[in-house]
Amino acid sequence: MHYSQVIAEGRIEKLRDIADTIVNHVPCRIISNPSPGMVMVKHTDPLEKTPFYLGEAFVTQCEAEVDGCMGYGCVLGDEPERAVFGAIIDAVLGNKNRMAPSVNPMIEEEARFIKDQWTRESRQISKTKVNFDVKKG
Amino acid sequence: MGYVAVQGGVTAIENSEQLADYIRLKGKSAPIRIRQIQDQLRLLVDRVMGEGGLYSPLHAALAIKQSEGDPLEASFYIRAYRSTLCRVCDTYPLEMEEMRVVRRISSAFKDIPGGQILGYTSDYRQRMLDFSLMDEDESKMEEILEKYDADGSAEAGEDLSGVNFKKVVEILREQDLVRLVEGKETEPAADITKESINFPAHRSARLQTMARSETGGILAMAYSSMRGYGSIHPTIAELRVGFVPATIPHPYRKNENYHIGSIQVTETEIVAKFGADHADEKPYFTLGYGICFGSNEVKSISMAVLDRTMKATEAKSPAEDQEFVLMHIDGIESSGFCAHFKLPHYITFQSDLSNLRKTQEHKEQTKTGKER
Structure with missing residues (x-):
């Protein structure tokens, strides 16, 4: 799982812990505060391969500089905190900063948690699997 | 266009909006939280997001509350809100x-x-009310x-x-x-x-x-x-x-x-x-x-x-x-066009009235002339 997926899908308190670890060890500043925006969601129709726009999605984005490295955070929804943490984490992991070895295990741990959650949900959903019998006669 | 600009009426409009708030709240029930709408009216939230053209469950839920549950009105709020936002970029095609x-x-x-x-x-599910x-x-x-x-x-x-x-x-x-x-x-x-x-x-x-x-x-x-x-x-x-x-x-x-x-x-x-x-x-x-x-x-x-x-x-x-x-x-x-009929059409309707009266007069005169 890419670290940006962990930023978008992970628990906010865990992301805060990761960001705190970074901020407590290397210089960090916010270059642009979290701000709202939107992305246009592009899709390709699988039948005729026609690319088209499905609609827009609200995002919050932020930029940070960590230890001389630029980082970008962008997440779906009105999530300023998550965008800030995302920018800080991206600055470290996207640039393979010296903090990366400390941050990677924390990201991996949260990635495991997300996958466990998804597995748990999918196991519950699987219980709605149906096999209708065709009536005879 | 079928309508004319009008002015005035500010006090009445303000009073009307206050009245709408009063009617919404006079029952003194607990305020509906946005999170409740997101969680418990999720199909309505999804509908408003889709029709408003902006994927954002939070804003769709807010629009539903603001519109008192009218999906057309809520989608309108979402469509208007999206026009105030900057587009950052396109996503890659969904996988x-x-x-x-x-x-x-x-x-x-x-x-x-x-x-x-x-x-x-x-x-x-049987479509029976769940009391x-x-x-x-x-x-x-x-x-x-x-x-x-x-x-x-x-x-x-x-x-x-x-x-x-x-x-x-x-x-x-x-x-x-x-x-x-x-x-x-x-x-x-x-x-x-x-x-x-x-x-x-x-x-x-x-x-x-x-x-x-x-x-x-x-x-x-x-x-x-x-x-x-x-x-x-x-x-x-x-x-x-x-x-x-x-x-x-x-x-x-x-x-x-x-x-x-x-x-x-x-x-x-x-x-x-x-x-x-x-x-x-x-x-x-x-x-x-x-x-x-x-x-x-x-x-x-x-x-x-x-x-x-x-x-x-x-x-x-x-x-x-x-x-x-x-x-x-x-x-x-479609709802906007429908709603526009509520705007004052005084002048055009006066014109319609005038045309109808003239046509009626003309018909009367023609009829009278034929009878002579």
Whole structure:
């Protein structure tokens, strides 16, 4: 799982812990505060391969500089905190900063948690699997 | 235009808005929290997001509260709000094979690879009022959640994450029953939010228009075809609901995908009556595609039906006429036009009155002249 997926899908308190670890060890500043925006969601129709726009999605984005490295955070929804943490984490992991070895295990741990959650949900959903019998006669 | 500018009335309008607030609150019930709307009115939230054209459950829930539950009005708020936001970029095309499927059914085949998964659905529920909801409280909600967690579903069920949900249409293609048109992926997509739609409309514009259409509007158009104004005879090859990862290009690092979150969509593929381009050619099933934000199956199915009907080379019914369909399914445009009739039309109506009186006088005079 890419670290940006962990930023978008992970628990906010865990992301805060990761960001705190970074901020407590290397210089960090916010270059642009979290701000709202939107992305246009592009899709390709699988039948005729026609690319088209499905609609827009609200995002919050932020930029940070960590230890001389630029980082970008962008997440779906009105999530300023998550965008800030995302920018800080991206600055470290996207640039393979010296903090990366400390941050990677924390990201991996949260990635495991997300996958466990998804597995748990999918196991519950699987219980709605149906096999209708065709009536005879 | 049929109306004239008017001025004044500010105090009355302000009083009217205060009155609306008063009527909403005078029952002194507990305020509805946005989170409650997101969680407990999720299908309405999904509908408003789709019709407003902006994926944001939070803002859709707020719009629902502000509009007192009127989906047309709520979608209008969302459409207006989106016009105040900067567009950062386009996402990469959604990777549907990465979808976390929460529901997947086929009406065409009983047995499909990966199986039929009902997920959450009210399809098999009897449409009777559930009076137990009248006194649902936090303890009852807690009880339901605890019971669900305790039944061992999470441990006992099958992990679907590794299951290959092969597309039904793909199976039909392998059996040479449908033709998938290839090689258009590099074509630029039309964007109806930037350029007005022209007719005949490019398929990308048709799909985009339908994706943000009003559910009742698009259903009515599709229903006309289902009932017999047109004859495509659709069968749902597959209907899926699930969460798809959305990624954008990283602004600093080229060729790097940046995941921004997951978007829930409902996707439908229909197979319709078979045909061939020429009499001497092999016939194939024809296809239609529908997709929309959130969980909205009626809209997604209707879109797929209309995608197919509008492929007709010659429109023989309203649902096959691109302009007829696409110009009448947008909820904001249609409800806005309908609402505009409430604006003062004093001058034009005076003109109508004057014309009618003159015509009546003329008729009277003609009648009198004939009698003489």
